[in-house]
Amino acid sequence: MHPPTTLEISSQVIPLMATLMLVVQLLLIAQRMLLTNIRLFAIQSLLLSGIAAVVAFNYNASHVYVVAVLTFIGKVVFLPWLLNRLVHRIQIHQDVEPLLNAPSSMLICAALTLLGYSVTRPFTSLEKLGNNTLAIALALLLTGFFLMINRRKALTQVLALLTVENGVMLAAVALTTYGMPLVVELGIFFDVMVAVMVLGILVYRIRENFDSMDTGKLDQLKG
Template sequence: MNTPPTETSSQFITLLASLMLVVQLLLAVQRMLVTNIRLFALQSLLLAAIATVVACVFGAWHVLVVAVLTLIGKVLFLPWWLERLVRRIKIGQEIHPFVNMPASMLICGALTVLSYVVARPFTSLERLGSNTLAVAIALLLTGFFLMINRRKAITQVLALLTMENGVMLAAIALTTYGMPLVVEIGIFFDVVIAVMVLGILVFRIRESFDSMDVSKLNELKW
């Protein structure tokens, strides 16, 4: 058994994790596409900060690698790439969700409560912070809701990415040191390539359909 995390660092991690959730809720109500991308960058920055705190407190150098990868990949590269894509395909900035703002806020709130209920039996297994697992599940569920609620292909990609942030938070919360380095690097490259593949598809959809509204993708049935 290694030394229990100090009170301060634990509280700090809880604070950062809850900030991630706040950013997620902002994403749910924010209407501008570019702001959405930047909010995702901010959320990833918070994740990188959590990983850095873990790395410093426990002296685990490989978690620092994870933090650096997150910083380069999800805070700098992917947002830059997505913004470039948005500029290149010249789409409108407005997002047009299916459910209006107050209702989606309420739904996200309900989903957060639900995830706290779901995570309750497992709180004893959390090794870092308190309720970080609940936050991770909340990110997963609200990300799922965001995905359903958005029409534009690119905002669905962002929703998928926030879900992935939730999973990475769960990895740190449940295991302290994250996963073995080879797995972390594998996941990192997969996510980056996934977003680029999605970008290619978004670009082609935009060219063929003259729109990015995925509700127009409705020809194939049965």
């Protein structure tokens, strides 16, 4: 296969996979079952890992392969396993109890995606791979914020935070040629793992103290 053909294919494959990430994000917003939410997050991370692998293959950049593998191990295997275990250990209801129903959430997220596209239009010239990847990354970020507001259970807020993080990592792939230096990627990877463990500890303690994971009940501190 000639190098230009590979580049051509991957410049189509990467936006396709990025779009699929957004589709998964929308499914996540519509879906009310907690365990399915965790699975959807794993699928989204798998797509991110795939994008990193395509970039690495394209530029023959070994350190991006490391990123792909780390994303796979961390976000596709380890974190979903950890979150699953937490769900079983604290025995919570499966329903995530969103504040807004699915149709209105979808409308808001469509508006947020459009906003992402219009905001990034001046910056499309920055992108190396795929024209709309940055717009999708921003859409993931914004819908992640919405997901955070719309869900009241502590554990679903953790998931929302992780999708925001996926959006930022997608932006890193979209904006830079070879991704970030390896030491930075390692630092981010390590931080995300520790962050979820810390959040898990807090979720567990909140559940013990409040007999609930509803963050709406965390309203004592004001002013």
